[in-house]
């Protein structure tokens with residue numbers, strides 16, 4: 001079969017739809033969300049109505065069941081509009097609903113997936129703790145079985161959608177003596193007794209994203225809220241591979257936004273009697289930015305294609321995530337440079353792009369961890 005670099009008609013139509021929706025329905029919300037560090041929650045039901053939250057989910061749960069490339073088109077377009085908003089949406093779909101789709105029983109799927117795909121409830125995933133991020137096996141949260149309940153104790157931090165979520169999937173040790181394999185995953189509803197604190201975290205960038213520290217003190221949940229039992233944690237984490245690919249797509253979108261802004265600016269801004277785009281120093285910068293974005297996009301699409309076709313995509317997903325993280329930081333830094341002083345001020349969005357770009361190499365596996373994964377896949 002020949003390699004085909006064209007989007008299908010359906011994918012192209014989808015791209016146009018999300019771009020229109022983004023510019024008409026999301027862009028007007030961005031300034032307020034960024035300034036007030038508050039995700040516009042009214043967006044979720046609208047995204048649900050458009051079918052955007054159900055791209056990766058089967059029709060029986062209200063999804064539209066499209067391929068991973070379409071999901072990446074969505075993530076890229078969302079990243080182009082606003083990285084913080086894109087992150088919250090990705091955390092809801094790829095991090096909080098995918099584990100329920102893969103491991104949930106019928107009752108859990110009915111309870112969380114149906115309204116989640118409609119955007120009527122919002123989910124989160126809580127792995128990271130104050131003392132354990134990349135090294136997930138070092139988490140301290142515990143879950144103790146008591147009758148027909150589990151009692152959860154622990155603190156999760158940096159949790160996307162943390163203050164606004166209706167449920168959070170939490171990793172906790174059910175057997176501390178078994179390092180790593182003694183971890184289980186639970187779904188905790190936001191109104192569970194003992195889910196005591198949701199403390200908002202203020203950040204360098206992604207200010208429109210909801211990020212929080214979550215505290216569980218003798219938090220009681222019914223035993224049926226167990227999602228993945230002991231021994232299944234590593235396998236469950238492996239399913240987050242798809243989220244890594246969409247995360248990379250989101251980085252490409254943010255880089256694209258910075259590039260487009262810098263390109264247009266360079267044609268209008270004049271210095272020494274001509275547009276700055278006519279200086280080779282600037283035009284070569286823009287050419288380099290375009291090459292990097294295109295290369296990152298190709299890596300993303302390749303990983304997405306492998307994933308959609310049920311082929312091994314671990315190395316390629318990490319390559320796409322790692323490279324897109326480098327590219328978005330390079331491109332956003334150069335975009336500031338193209339704008340000069342105006343790149344540093346808050347009047348134009350490039351300053352925000354620059355702040356937002358840094359996160360790409362931290363979340364969903366840091367860039368160092370992506371190197372570890374790639375090296376392991378190379379057999380070293």
Ligand SMILES: Cc1cc2nc3c(=O)[nH]c(=O)nc-3n(C[C@H](O)[C@H](O)[C@H](O)COP(=O)(O)OP(=O)(O)OC[C@H]3O[C@@H](n4cnc5c(N)ncnc54)[C@H](O)[C@@H]3O)c2cc1C
Pocket residue numbers: 091124125126127128131132133134135157158159160161203206211359362363364365366367368369372
């Ligand atoms: C805005 C934001 C949103 C987030 N959203 C979520 C969320 O929704 N859910 C969630 O669970 N978490 C979330 N996180 C947490 C994120 O996943 C972690 O920050 C990330 O996994 C890194 O963990 P850490 O911050 O504890 O850093 P550490 O693991 O302490 O790492 C510190 C440094 O050491 C490096 N390092 C660690 N181990 C190795 C190694 N083996 N080899 C080489 N270098 C290494 C890291 O790469 C990093 O540079 C979010 C974080 C942020 C900032």
